[in-house]
Amino acid sequence: MDSSVLLTVSGPDKPGVTSSLMTVLTECGVDLLDVEQVVIHEHLTLGVLVSTDRSAHALRETVSQALAEHGMDVVARQNDEAGVRGPSSHAVVILGSPIAAEAFAAVAAALAEQGGNIDSIRGVADYPLTGLELLVTVDDGDDAALRKALGAVTGRYPIDLAVERAGLARRAKRVIVFDVDSTLIQGEVIEMLAAEAGREAEVAAVTEAAMRGELDFAQSLHQRVRALEGLDASVIDRVAQSIELTPGARTTIRTLHRLGYHCGVVSGGFRQVIEPLAADLELDFVRANTLEVVDGKLTGRVIGEVVDRPGKALALAAFAAEMGVPMEQTVAVGDGANDIDMLTAAGLGIAFNAKPALREVADATLDHPFLDAVLFMLGVTRNEIEAADAVDGGVRRVPLA
Numbered sequence: 001m002d003s004s005v006l007l008t009v010s011g012p013d014k015p016g017v018t019s020s021l022m023t024v025l026t027e028c029g030v031d032l033l034d035v036e037q038v039v040i041h042e043h044l045t046l047g048v049l050v051s052t053d054r055s056a057h058a059l060r061e062t063v064s065q066a067l068a069e070h071g072m073d074v075v076a077r078q079n080d081e082a083g084v085r086g087p088s089s090h091a092v093v094i095l096g097s098p099i100a101a102e103a104f105a106a107v108a109a110a111l112a113e114q115g116g117n118i119d120s121i122r123g124v125a126d127y128p129l130t131g132l133e134l135l136v137t138v139d140d141g142d143d144a145a146l147r148k149a150l151g152a153v154t155g156r157y158p159i160d161l162a163v164e165r166a167g168l169a170r171r172a173k174r175v176i177v178f179d180v181d182s183t184l185i186q187g188e189v190i191e192m193l194a195a196e197a198g199r200e201a202e203v204a205a206v207t208e209a210a211m212r213g214e215l216d217f218a219q220s221l222h223q224r225v226r227a228l229e230g231l232d233a234s235v236i237d238r239v240a241q242s243i244e245l246t247p248g249a250r251t252t253i254r255t256l257h258r259l260g261y262h263c264g265v266v267s268g269g270f271r272q273v274i275e276p277l278a279a280d281l282e283l284d285f286v287r288a289n290t291l292e293v294v295d296g297k298l299t300g301r302v303i304g305e306v307v308d309r310p311g312k313a314l315a316l317a318a319f320a321a322e323m324g325v326p327m328e329q330t331v332a333v334g335d336g337a338n339d340i341d342m343l344t345a346a347g348l349g350i351a352f353n354a355k356p357a358l359r360e361v362a363d364a365t366l367d368h369p370f371l372d373a374v375l376f377m378l379g380v381t382r383n384e385i386e387a388a389d390a391v392d393g394g395v396r397r398v399p400l401a
Helices: 017-028 056-070 101-113 143-154 168-172 189-196 200-211 217-226 234-242 249-258 271-280 309-323 337-345 373-377 382-389
Strands: 003-012 031-040 043-052 073-078 090-096 116-125 130-138 159-165 175-178 262-270 285-294 297-303 330-334 348-352 364-366
Touching: 003 017, 003 056, 017 043, 017 056, 031 116, 056 073, 090 101, 090 116, 090 143, 090 373, 101 116, 101 130, 101 143, 101 159, 116 373, 143 159, 159 348, 159 373, 175 309, 189 200, 189 217, 189 234, 189 262, 189 271, 200 217, 200 337, 217 297, 234 271, 249 262, 249 373, 249 382, 262 271, 262 309, 271 285, 285 309, 309 330, 309 337, 330 337, 337 348, 348 373, 364 373
Parallel strands: 175 262, 175 330, 262 285, 330 348, 348 364
Antiparallel strands: 003 043, 003 073, 031 043, 090 130, 090 159, 116 130, 159 364, 285 297
16 A cells, blocks of 8 residues: 655755656656755755655665765655645745844744744845745635734834745736836825925825825825816926836836736826836736826816726726736735725735735735835746846746746
8 A cells, every 4th residue: 555755865966866866766666746856055955755655764775775876865754754744825925134033933933823834945035135935834724814923023023024825826926917106116196296286295195194094095186186287288298207116116027027927007196197107118007097188288187987996906807807817816016005905806915115004904015115026925036037137139928837
């Protein structure tokens, strides 16, 4: 009768180890159940879970002889001895600059309190942030309880965390949308426009209250836009030309395109300002409000359907449907209360330097000023980012493996 045996092979990383291991396992007639490999400072650790009719001791002896020439140590344990668990249930990404041992210990303790076991750890970034991805098994884990427990750690240490269900769905994300103001770009467009009318402070106060969730967004939008009445329409082009991307934004979009993502923006701002930026970044989707212009002047009104808090979620759903992608394969990134519905509707919601109201509902929080940290939250490594940067001739889109 077959049983499962966990083989752990460790030693100096060199060519031929994996090939030799698989050759001897083929000769032993085993079936592979799981394989995982990690290399740290040229030291290889390779774990293989197999189904076999041989004892752990007999299999170890055979494998050890085959790998002796490579200088590898081999440990073999029966399933009941190894306590082999099922597939990891969650992926937890930790970002810090740096990640202090004390902070990591607090994460590990929080996981333990939730009945979690760390199955594997890999590095996803070494600059400008240190990034670690933990695959974790939590038996009958409650997602909300797990996020709350880990979120409490971020309140005590300068780290960012993302918690997401592990498995194929995590690497099958295909659609991502960004809020624009204070997310994809620095600053708030409506405040830039209001500055042209000398009413920036007044409009900024209303914007801040709306972002905290203290005011209805649609009402606050109309109130702020009224301050623009009478401005020459040329102000739109001046503001559009003065926009500054958030550090890492261009790299983020370029990398996501290369990995096969459809990228878009969903904004409570204004199409006339955003569309030139969207064209420059080769975005696939734009949804925003439209300023009314009559006789070359802003009227102080918006026309058409208002993109407000529920409108953002509807826009994400429309974009996903247009691309033929289920909602669980979508990602949304934003910073304010106006993004709550959009982030909760997405498969993964990321709060970027966000207000408290959004942080409470997000799957991931980022408090570092680099937008490309979003990539690490998605499990994209620094090597993949550098590969996107190295593509000749601009963006080249290829599907995810």
